[in-house]
Amino acid sequence: MKTSMALLLASAWGEGLALAREMNVSDLEKMIPPAGSITYDVVRSVSPVLEHYSRESLLGGLWKRPELSPRDRSVVTIAAIIARLQTYEMPMHFALALDNGVKPAELSEIIAHLAFYAGWGNAMAAVAAAKDVFQRRNIAIDQLPPVKDKPLPLDEAAERQRATQVAGNFGAVSPGLVRNTTELLFLDLWLRPALAPRDRSLVTVSALIANGQTAQMPFHLNRAMDNGLTQEQAAEVLTHIAFYAGWPCAMSALPVAKDVFEKRQK
Template identity: 60%
Template structure:
């Protein structure tokens, strides 16, 4: 799908009520968001679709999720990647958000003939573990929070970093991409330093990270993005040294 065709498809998802109630919002949407932001070359259309889906899921905007599942599929995100994004973000945005996202995606999957064979296996062969990095992360978390909640420490290690993050249905860069997008959309910039560094270690460029922030301003709101900007600035500066 070309960027112009995708922009037209997204503009078509804007409810007629927007133009009837707020013509200025309709103009900002068509000219600014769909006509300019979504077509920006700093971040691929596929990545923008994945970031947007992650933000909408995090914000529990279920009314828009189905349309954005379809847009993501048209932009090159696979059904397996959408499925795995929902699973992944259950741990970062909550089970209720993940359940609602699955319910929104189900009719789109059915309409497009997505079968169980197209979805990630429950017991998949995991990707290799960076044992040194994981040992360092686990030592920090355990020494810092072990006397607060050993259950959180243990589940974070066993379920997230020794399992979820190693599942092959979503590339490590994409897991980081949707995690950072979810943290921004949730207004949790204090969690971003680790995950933005991990995203860049996994292949995200500074230009892509900056474009993601600009994109998410429209979906999470300017205040949440400006709360995330100092964290991103510090990460970029630290990595340039």
């Protein structure tokens, strides 16, 4: 659709691309409207102060803080955007993520991961947006993670503890869900080498915060920190995601993070 629409939309698209340009998205000239067509001009025509906040507080402020790398900020942002199904934001932030050092294979694997952690329909919407980005950049299937790959080593003790606890609590409640959780997620998806465990955890924690799923946070935030996410980085994930998921999601995650941080220091 978008290719065909491009002819009709050339004039609207010509209005400006300042926002994506300021973000230094490298394939700007090939981006196809209307995917990325929320420009600063458009934002200003509705809310001048929102343009100001976008330039100063978000792009000129948050994204330049040293507590997280631009690459990590892109990982957090695309996880939040996919988890909340903000389809409008996907093309620009997928392109920006690639420019910030997220490899095509990693973006691909993040989408597959979020099929399980944010819902199949969310991943399908991301597929539709990523397809165009990959085509524009000539990213072919040989750059993407294969279906089967040598699995990462399993931490058998940790997995046994997790599986035993979940099976003990819930094995009789929903046997199918408990079995799929073990076989599909922890013995398959999580062992795929296309995404480092620390990054897979970062995606998971970001999606949980963005969807307000605080009940699942303690396990996954601990796992993220076991996988190498530092406390300073985890703290900055909250600072960052407040803008993309809204302040209430970040504020509701604060007491959970506090509790996890404190228990790990004992």
